[in-house]
Structures are given as structure tokens and as C-alpha cells.
Amino acid sequence: MVQAAAVAPVPVPVSTEVYQRLQHFYARQMQSSDDLDVPAWAGSFTEDGVFATNAFPEPITGRAAIAAHCDRAFAAQAAAGIVRRHVMTMLTAEHAAGDGERIHTRSYVMVLETRRGQKPTIYCSTLCEDVLVPVDGGWQVVRREVRRDDL
Incomplete structure (x- = not known):
């Protein structure tokens, strides 16, 4: 008997x-x-949220760890006089069968960077995939996977 896939x-x-x-x-x-x-x-992000990217050796797990990473990264960015703008396009959003209230999204995010006194440049082009949950009438990220196209 052949078993169905x-x-x-x-x-x-x-x-x-x-x-x-x-x-x-x-x-x-x-x-x-x-x-x-x-x-x-x-x-x-949820308290146990995960931020993973091919730009980091390991995912960052937990809102507190994500905040600590951002504190350092944002401070360095500000000290260097860099302004970044995230431009999100091509957003798709789906319910996955059997995944409760979670929403799965996929988008392209272009990050523009402007250094003081210079013209804007493209810092990176990425594919962003999220798993979101509804929280208090809004959303929080359970897991984010960012793949930079240049890495």
C-alpha cells in the first residue's frame, strides 16, 4: 500500500x-x-522574542537582550552622526493553519543611511520574515529573521 504524502x-x-x-x-x-x-x-518584541540575522553569529533572545543590543548599536550610530531610514515594501501576511493566532509576514526592507554632510546611500537590502502575535489590540514580534542580501 502506498502511503499518502x-x-x-x-x-x-x-x-x-x-x-x-x-x-x-x-x-x-x-x-x-x-x-x-x-x-x-x-x-x-515579546518578552521571549528572538531577533536573528545572518549579520550576527547567534540570534538575540529575549526583549532585555534585544534592548541591550539596540542601546549599544543606536548609541554608536548616533555618535557617528548616522541617520538610518527603513523602507519596507512587498509585505505579505498570512495565518498559518494550526498556528493559533500567529501571523507570518514577509517583506523587503531597504535601509538607507545618511552620514552628516553626505548624500544618502543604501546601507543594505534585506528580506524580513516575522512571526507576530496579537497583544492588547496591537502586535508583538515572537521571532524575526532578517537576511541581508549582501552577506
Whole structure:
């Protein structure tokens, strides 16, 4: 007897209303990073949230560790007179069957960088994949995977 292959759950796109709420969440989150607002940016992750990227040797786990990393990175950026702007495009958002209330998103994020007295340049181009959960009428990131295209 031939055994049937396992079928992967089919993702279901979120509603237009949820998609709009996600757009607002990401606009506020990206702007908090650009504004060097550590409490707001780190606060957009769950207490046990994970930030993983191919730019770091290991993922950063936990909101406190994410905040500590951002404190150092944002301070260095400010001291160097660097302004960064995150430009998010091509956002997709789906419910994954069997994954409760979690939302899976995928987007492209271009990071522009301007040094004092210079023209803006592209710092990096990335693919960002998140798992989000609803919290108090908003969203928090459970896990973020950022893949820089240049690495």
C-alpha cells in the first residue's frame, strides 16, 4: 500500500483590516528604530522574542537582550552622526493553519543611511520574515529573521 504524502498546511491571507493594522504596526516599529527609540523598538518584541540575522553569529533572545543590543548599536550610530531610514515594501501576511493566532509576514526592507554632510546611500537590502502575535489590540514580534542580501 502506498502511503499518502503529508500535505503542508495552506497559509490563509489575513483580512484587509488586519493587513492595514499590520502596516501601521510596521510603520511605527520601523520609525522607532530610525528614531533610536530603544524602549519602543525592543518593546515591539515579546518578552521571549528572538531577533536573528545572518549579520550576527547567534540570534538575540529575549526583549532585555534585544534592548541591550539596540542601546549599544543606536548609541554608536548616533555618535557617528548616522541617520538610518527603513523602507519596507512587498509585505505579505498570512495565518498559518494550526498556528493559533500567529501571523507570518514577509517583506523587503531597504535601509538607507545618511552620514552628516553626505548624500544618502543604501546601507543594505534585506528580506524580513516575522512571526507576530496579537497583544492588547496591537502586535508583538515572537521571532524575526532578517537576511541581508549582501552577506
